[in-house]
Amino acid sequence: MQNKMSGSLNHAMIDGPAGRAAQEYANQFGQPGFQDITRAYIDQNYAGYTEENQETWRTLYDRQMEYLADHASNVYLSGARNIKLVRDHIPYLSGPKSVNTFLMPLTGWQSKAVPGYLPAKAFFACLARREFPTTIVIRPKESIDYLPEPDIFHDIFGHVPLHADPTFADFLQTYGKAALTTDDPHHTERLSRLFWFTVEFGLIREGGRNRLYGSGLISSPGESKHALTSKEVDRRPFDLEAVCNTSFEIDHFQPILYVLDSFEQLRDAMDTYAKRLLDAARDNAAV
Numbered sequence: 001m002q003n004k005m006s007g008s009l010n011h012a013m014i015d016g017p018a019g020r021a022a023q024e025y026a027n028q029f030g031q032p033g034f035q036d037i038t039r040a041y042i043d044q045n046y047a048g049y050t051e052e053n054q055e056t057w058r059t060l061y062d063r064q065m066e067y068l069a070d071h072a073s074n075v076y077l078s079g080a081r082n083i084k085l086v087r088d089h090i091p092y093l094s095g096p097k098s099v100n101t102f103l104m105p106l107t108g109w110q111s112k113a114v115p116g117y118l119p120a121k122a123f124f125a126c127l128a129r130r131e132f133p134t135t136i137v138i139r140p141k142e143s144i145d146y147l148p149e150p151d152i153f154h155d156i157f158g159h160v161p162l163h164a165d166p167t168f169a170d171f172l173q174t175y176g177k178a179a180l181t182t183d184d185p186h187h188t189e190r191l192s193r194l195f196w197f198t199v200e201f202g203l204i205r206e207g208g209r210n211r212l213y214g215s216g217l218i219s220s221p222g223e224s225k226h227a228l229t230s231k232e233v234d235r236r237p238f239d240l241e242a243v244c245n246t247s248f249e250i251d252h253f254q255p256i257l258y259v260l261d262s263f264e265q266l267r268d269a270m271d272t273y274a275k276r277l278l279d280a281a282r283d284n285a286a287v
């Protein structure tokens, strides 16, 4: 998959020797001699952000947070407050005012800067360690409304507030461990669907209303409203088997969404599925 974005993206932030070495390591992760996922991490290189980059963050934050205040899950909103997500500047990943400083005592999760797309096993290895591989670049100003690839607005604004919730935090780590365990393409596909319909595009029922929590919805002004209001969307109650059997398409607004009753429901369903996969892996190893 292509990992570079077009437009006036500040490639200098990720294209240096350290970025290239980290990406090469990630691409080979899992092969003999490539078992240390921390070597896929890089520094955020915060000084590399331009004033235009900072303006893009503020514009995106303002545009989306006002809508989310009344339409996002309370778990997302309190997470955003707890990690001190602010409009004034692109989040810091290290230092006393960083999201990681506030996250650590809450759940132990951390966001780790990566140079680009991580292959599946490398991505799962990060999650299994309670580490979230985070794109550090931000979308070009001319692509402010839509970008197919993740950027720091999607990865931090969209994903990280939920990592402050202990139940979601446990779910995501269990997901990573389970996904790391299996090499069965059947289960790999089911797990990618589970990720898609929950972490990326999930809805949750709170106070008698559907609310947003999936990062793809949270970070998208257009799709967040569509997900909650369009008659074209089939909103189904969450059921792990049903989710794992539902295929998805990536290039348009989602026609099917799944609605959780609670994050405990998601965590418990994942625990059950993970146990199945871990037992199967143990049985295979014993044969």
Ligand SMILES: [Fe+2]
Pocket: 150, 154, 155, 159, 200, 215, 216
């Ligand atoms: Fe995402």
